[in-house]
Amino acid sequence: MPMKKFINDPANLTKELLEGLALCYSGKVKIVSEKIVVRATPKDSGKVAIVTLGGAGHEPALSGFVGEGLLDASVVGDIFAAPGAPKVLEALRMFKRDAGIVLVTLNHAGDRMSASKALRDAQKEGINVREIVTHEDISAGVDTPEEDKRGLAGCIPLYKIIGAAAEAGKSLDEVVEIGERFSKQMATLAVAMSGCTHPQNGGTIAVLPDDEMEIGMGQHGEAGGGRTKILTADETAERMIAPLVQATGVKAGDTALLLINGTGATTHMEMLIVYRKAAQLLASKGVKLVSGGCGEYLTVQEMAGFQMILCKLDADHAECLKAKARTPYWTA
Amino acid sequence: MPMKKFINDPANLTKELLEGLALCYSGKVKIVSEKIVVRATPKDSGKVAIVTLGGAGHEPALSGFVGEGLLDASVVGDIFAAPGAPKVLEALRMFKRDAGIVLVTLNHAGDRMSASKALRDAQKEGINVREIVTHEDISAGVDTPEEDKRGLAGCIPLYKIIGAAAEAGKSLDEVVEIGERFSKQMATLAVAMSGCTHPQNGGTIAVLPDDEMEIGMGQHGEAGGGRTKILTADETAERMIAPLVQATGVKAGDTALLLINGTGATTHMEMLIVYRKAAQLLASKGVKLVSGGCGEYLTVQEMAGFQMILCKLDADHAECLKAKARTPYWTA
Amino acid sequence: MLSLSQFKTMVAAAGVDIRAGEKRFSELDAASGGDGDHGTAIVTAFNAMAKAGGDDFKSYLKALSDALQNEACGSTSALYGAWLQGMSDAAPEGAAELDAAALAKVFGGGLEELGFTTRARVGDKTLMDALIPATEALVSAQGGGIGAMFRQAAEAAEKGAEATCAMRAKFGRAKNLGDRSVGPRDAGAASMACIFAAFAKTVK
C-alpha cells in the first residue's frame, strides 16, 4: 500500500524538495553543493552571517527562512536527521569572513554532535564562528537543565531577531548577545492530536488513541509525557499559557510575541481559535502583544497539533521583528 | 468521542476564529458587525474598494487576505456556507464610494445567490458596484461552460492583482478589465488524498479508499470524479499540468505564475516536490515562471491534497503581483 | 380558513421534525457528494425563524425571510429567503387568516420568487423536486379545503423527494459528481418533504 503522500522515490525526498524550493522561490534562494540552501543574492560580506542546520521533513523550516533579513544559509540533513559534520563545515567555510558567523543549533542529539564537530574543525581553521543553541522546550518542566530541553520552533523568531541585527551591521558580539538574550526569554510548548507517517520508511510515529491528545510532544513525534483526554481549544490554551508565562517571566507591562506554529494537519481555523484564548489570557495579565502569527513554520509532516511560542521582548527585539525581511516563508 | 480538533462550542467556530485573526494581526485587520473583516486602517476612499464573500473553514482564506494591497473587506458566512445577502449588502453600503466597488464572488451556488441578491439591492440604492465571478476549476473538463465551473483558490492571486490595480488608483472599469482578463487566463485543478471532518457537525466528508486519490475534488470535499490509484508526485504533476496548460493557453515565451495551495494535511515537503516537477514541465515548454508559491492559501479543513493554480500573465499582471502588500497571509 | 396562529404552530412543528432529522440531512448531503452540512444549515434556519414574529401573514412571512437571511448561511439562506419573501409578497395586506384561494396564492408566490433565484427545476436533484409538485398539488387541491391542500402537498413532496434518488445532481455542490450522485435522496428535497409532512400532520 503506497503512503498517502505526493512523493516519488523516498530516497530522493530531500533533494527534490530543495529543488522545488529553489524553483518556486528562485528570486530568493538557491542550492549549492546539494544540501546547502543559500540566498540568491548574498549579503554584504562585511556583515555577520547567520547559518543554521537541521533535518528535512519540517518544511517550510529551516530552509524556507533563508533570505534577506533572516538566514544566510541552512545546512540540510535527511528527513528528521541532522546533516553530517562535513556539510556543516563546508557551509562555515563558504561564509568565512572577518565579521564572523553565528551558527544556530537546535538542541537535538544529532544536530548538536554534528555542529560541535564542525565548530571544532572550523575554529582550528581560523573561521570566526560562534554558536547559539536553542533549547526552549519546557515540556520536561520549566526547571529542567538547559541541556535537556529540546529546541523547537522558537528558532524561527530567533532567526528573525539575529538576522535583523546582522543586517543592521551589528558586530558578532552584539548579534550573539541579542540572540542569547532573546533565546533565554522565549519558551515553547507543543501539543499533538495525532501521529504522522515517516515519509521515507512509511512507519507511523507517535500514534495517539482516538480520544487523547499529548501535551509536550517533540518535533519528530517523540513522546512528551502529557497524555490527556481531548481538551477544548480554550482549555488547551490555558494549560499551555500558564507554564509559558512562568518560563518566560512575562508580566504586566511587558511586551511579548505569541506564535502558533501548526505542525501539520491542524487547521488555521484551530490555530486562530487557540490564539484568541491565549491572547485574551495574556491581555488579562497586562501583557502587551505585538503583531503575532498563526501558521506553519516548522512542521512534523502531517502531525495534527501545534507549538505555542511565547517570547518576552526587549525594545531592541521588537525593533528587529519589524525590520525588512524577504525570505520564502517570512516576509515583513 | 470528541473530534480531533482544537475547538470550543462548534456553534461559535466562525466568531472565535475571526476574533483570533483580529487579535493576532491587530495591526492589519479588524472585525465589524461580527462577520465583516476590514482593514485596520482603511484605504483612501477615492480608490476602488475590493470586497469578497465566502464561507469560513477555509482559513487563511478569505479573510486572511484583507489588508493593504489586497482586499478591503471579506464578508464571512458560516463553515463552508456563504453569508446571507443582507450581510453582503451591509458591506457594500460600508464601502459605498464614487470610485466604485468590485465584489469578487467564487462560483458556488450559495455564494452566487447571496451575491446576486445583494448586488440587485445595492444597485437599487445607487451603490456603484461591479461583480467579478471566478470559475476557474477545470475538473469538469476544459470546455465546460463557465457557469458550471467552480471558483477555487484562484481567487487569491486575483485579489492580489485587482488589489494592486485599485491601490494604484485605477478606475473601476480598469480594475474590472484587468481582473476579468486575469480570471480568463487562469485555471485551477484540485487533487485530494483524504477526506476531512466537518468541524461543526463532526461528519466526515469525501472519504477516499486507502489506496486511492481523487483528481478534481472540490473545495468542500465535493467529489470531482477523477478517482485513481495513488500516483507519484511526478505523475500527479504531469496529469495536472497538461490540462492546465490547455485551459490557460500558456505557450513558449509566455510568463506565468504557478501556485500550489495545500488544502490541509498535505505537507509543504510534498507541495515543493510537486512544484518542482510542474515547474520543470513548464520550463520544458518554454514557459517562464515568475516567483511562485507553495503554501496554504485556501484550505478544506485537514483534507490532504492540493490545488494547482496556473495563471498566464500579461505585463500588467506581473507588475501587480510585485506591488506592495501587507495582509495577514500575503505580504510582498 | 388557516389562522396565523395555526400557521405559526405548523412552522414550529416543522422545526421539531427538522431538528430530529439534522444528522440525516447532513449525511444525505455528504452521501450525494455535497459538503455534508445541510442538516446544520436547515437547523440554523429554523432556529433563526423561531425568533420571527408578526401579527399578519405578510409581516410574519417577511420576518421569517429576514431572520433566515440574516442568520442562516449557505444556499439555504438564499433559497428559503427567496421562498418566504415571495410568499410574503403574495400575501394579502394585513390578513391574519387565509382562505384556500389566498393560501394557494401565497405558496404560488413563494415558488415564483424562488424561480428567479435558481434555474433548477424538476429533475435537477434539488429541493425544487419536492417544492414544485408540492406547490402544484396544494394549488390544485383548493376545492378540498385547507387540510386536503397540505395533505396532498405533503404526498407530492414526498414522492418528489423520493424521485431524486434516481437523479444526477446538476445544481449546487454535488453537481461535479456526475453518476456518483445517483442513489441517495437529495438533502434539500428531503428536508423540504419533511417540512410539508409536518405541516400536513399539524394543520388538521
Next chain:
Amino acid sequence: MLSLSQFKTMVAAAGVDIRAGEKRFSELDAASGGDGDHGTAIVTAFNAMAKAGGDDFKSYLKALSDALQNEACGSTSALYGAWLQGMSDAAPEGAAELDAAALAKVFGGGLEELGFTTRARVGDKTLMDALIPATEALVSAQGGGIGAMFRQAAEAAEKGAEATCAMRAKFGRAKNLGDRSVGPRDAGAASMACIFAAFAKTVK
C-alpha cells in the same frame, strides 16, 4: 592475525544483516518514543560505507568514517563517524594485518573517541549499552585469539542490548518519554549488537 580483506568481508556481512533488520530498527526507534528512523539511518550509513576503500586499516577506517559522515545523517552520522575515526586514529600506520593486541587497541580507540562525542554511558539506553561491554569483552579476550575476541564481544553486545529493555532513555530523541521508554530494546543498541554478531560469525 586479522587481515584487511577479512575485515572488509566482516563489514559487508554486517551490512547484509543490518539491511535485513532495517524495518525492525525503525520500529524499535518508534516504539521507545524516538522518531522511527534508525533503520533508515543505519542502512544509509552502511550504504555509504560500502563505497569506502583503503589498502591498510588506518586509511580504510578513515574512509569508512568520512563516507559515513558525508552521506549519513542524524545521530548515527556523528556517533559512527566518531567511532570509526577513533579506530583509525588508533590503528598502526600502514598495517594491512592486525594482531590481537593491535585489534584491541583499535576498538579501544574507537570507544574512547566516541566517549568525547557523547556523555552517554552504560545504563542510559543507547548504543553505548552494547558497545561498551562489547569493547571490554573484546579487549579482555585477547589471549584467546581473534575469533574468541569477536565471539565474546558479540555475546556482551547482545546482553547489553537486551538489558536496555528495562532502561529509561536519557539521551537522544526518546529522553522526554520517561517511563514510557521502558520495554522495547534501544534501537541503536540493537543495531550495534547485530553488527557484532555479524562480525563474530564472519571472522572465524
